[in-house]
Amino acid sequence: MDPKNPQKMRTMNPDIIIDGGTLLSMVDGHGPEHNIRILIKGDRIVHIEENDRNVKYPDDTEIIDARHGIIMPGLVNAHAHTAMTLFRGLADDLPLKQWLFEEIFPAESTHLNPETVYWGALLGCLEMIASGTTSVIEGYFFQDETVRAFHQAGLRAVISQGVIDFPAPGVMDPAENLKVGRAFIEKWLGTSDLIIPGIFCHSPITCSEKTLREAMEISEAFSLPLQIHLSETSEEVDEIMKKTGQRPVPYLDGLGLLHDRLIAAHAIHLNHEEIDLLSQRGVKIAHTPESNMKLSSGLAKVPEMIERGLTVGLGTDGCASNNNLDLFQEMDTVAKVHKAFSLDPVHLDAETVLKMVTSWGAKILGLHNELGTIEVGKKADIIVIDQESPHLIPLYNPYSSLVYSANGGDVKDVIVNGRILLKNSTFQTLDPDEIMEKVRAISRKIKT
């Protein structure tokens, strides 16, 4: 590939051309570049050049018209439970324990099965594609079905089998939970370019020391990510203190869990020493502000985490506590809520927030050499955001526009691994009517 000789490139017969928008490559130090054309061949970006209207490409080249759009890396959702779309809006505005123990856990135990998880995950995939998410770090139950749904959707994902020391959907005997987790990994590892299987330990209070250690050993054996909910509530911290005499982060460190493939979601009730320890160990953080706000869990110290060198991504959490999977709205919220709590309007500026869902998100996936920025040689995980809407005009600063003015509905085109999943706001891999109808039918059984 010779960037100085575009003519040579053009003979490569690109498979897809993104034609003529403003590029936010998210490469450090690169600002917005206007009137750009991007050539994609197979799963890779093969060329980036200034747009030139007079170039001809073979007839079978797919053209993505981005002339009135912003081109940027696809978004990484760092923490989701995709099939929980099934419970979107089922129970809101309730005290936390009532919500969890009287509504969500019973609904999960009664209504989750392979079929409902499959359709719920497909609905989540639809929503994520429509709003520009290209990679997801997710954990739940009946995960074979989640893999099936993501595979059909064409999204990239870390999909982890949930592990909890209680009877759980699909794993009624807790003694079997890690066997199920290991079998899940062995079944799916290496079967797809896009799916990385993993284990998701529910939390330090719902998993025993033994379970946590063994989950880590399995993850280490396969060099795979390990997910955990960490210090989401202050009650959880109190419980660990009472049980172990330590705060949750040193407790997990003592078990050997803190390493650079551990992805800790929420991470709200941490003191400075815990933040430093997480940073030293290279643990990755999935910040989920909308869910934390809605459940009144508190607010993670994200500006401090970033200052101490932690890699912080942005997640939506499940739809029972958000209630959507739109990372654009999550970006707007994260940029504003930290300003509100810190009383400092400079905290979490728009460009930093965009890094959380792109280049930093790719680091959390462990794929920062492949994803998270738009550069020649990287995987083609790219989205185009239409700017031809009243709420996105004028356009002085594309970073601001995406974070503070846009929402997921402004996404026009989505490409993952060189494959078009959304073109001109039309789904290319999934049938939205069928999926919405199936989930509607399931929902009528969940609540009549």
Added chain:
Amino acid sequence: MDPKNPQKMRTMNPDIIIDGGTLLSMVDGHGPEHNIRILIKGDRIVHIEENDRNVKYPDDTEIIDARHGIIMPGLVNAHAHTAMTLFRGLADDLPLKQWLFEEIFPAESTHLNPETVYWGALLGCLEMIASGTTSVIEGYFFQDETVRAFHQAGLRAVISQGVIDFPAPGVMDPAENLKVGRAFIEKWLGTSDLIIPGIFCHSPITCSEKTLREAMEISEAFSLPLQIHLSETSEEVDEIMKKTGQRPVPYLDGLGLLHDRLIAAHAIHLNHEEIDLLSQRGVKIAHTPESNMKLSSGLAKVPEMIERGLTVGLGTDGCASNNNLDLFQEMDTVAKVHKAFSLDPVHLDAETVLKMVTSWGAKILGLHNELGTIEVGKKADIIVIDQESPHLIPLYNPYSSLVYSANGGDVKDVIVNGRILLKNSTFQTLDPDEIMEKVRAISRKIKT
């Protein structure tokens, strides 16, 4: 009108029929009603009945297909500076004083003129129509042009002439500011069913005692609303304390400003006594959480205000500090941010939040007998929200769906005063391409 005899109604030849959705009337004590048909004649709702597919209406009846939608009262934006769309995204993530004195004030003084305010207001109208707002309480400068824009758009509004004791856009001599305000009111009062002119005093620190008193006298003389920014920052409170020995609310009370037509925006830094005093006087509150969060101004004590009997509406503020006019996103934020600050997940439930933008908003407008709920005899200010999108499925609870899952882009139809402004997401009164192109041209002069 005889609700028991729908056949009789049907002979009335309705002008518009909204056909077959779920109705959220927002009438206290009424829950969602399914499969509803609404008949509109002239500017009024004349009948509400269960849908019956076999009824025939005259060929010239406009049919709004709401079969997969939620029908609800149009939204009231309780605090906006519409033409500030011109400065959307011009300057973000800056310390407050730098933002205001180095960016926004200079941009206003250089670039506001009748033509730019006209096009900026039209762009704001486009955005508000597209996202389901039907009434706006707004204040700015060159307000003849804002009236012209709203009139063209067909939106309902309180449009107030800005008054500040400094040289201001269009009012270079502060001694003239109330003359301009009075002339504005005299020019527009009673000229339209939809436009109520008013005065907007910038704040207790930027307006003298004399200006505040005289503004109130003018408002009283015409029985019109008076708007003011109140205690947006703690510095403002300190300054009033230093100047008058009183906190801002008792200070304004001493001037006679606290009455039931005063609309106080922001209202953040208030103590309990001030909240009680505002409640006793019947002052209306316009809460603007997204702007307050983004500028790190603090968070108004809304749950306490509501408990003390204050009427609290929801506003977007101007696009320089939000950066959009989408009340659906504002609803999501207000429901979540108060849960985050109070650590109580029951605060500001979805139905309460919807009241803020409908029935309570109508009270702030002083039009609660005419608007804010869907009832026979009321003005036809109605919107339909499409529910056929992945992020709005399933639908267990329409209140939750609208507040926590929807965004402005889901609005499909907008009717104001019996006139259709948006039909099937297509603008009926404004030309979006022309307006967007004009504002783009203006923006190139603002920042090259």
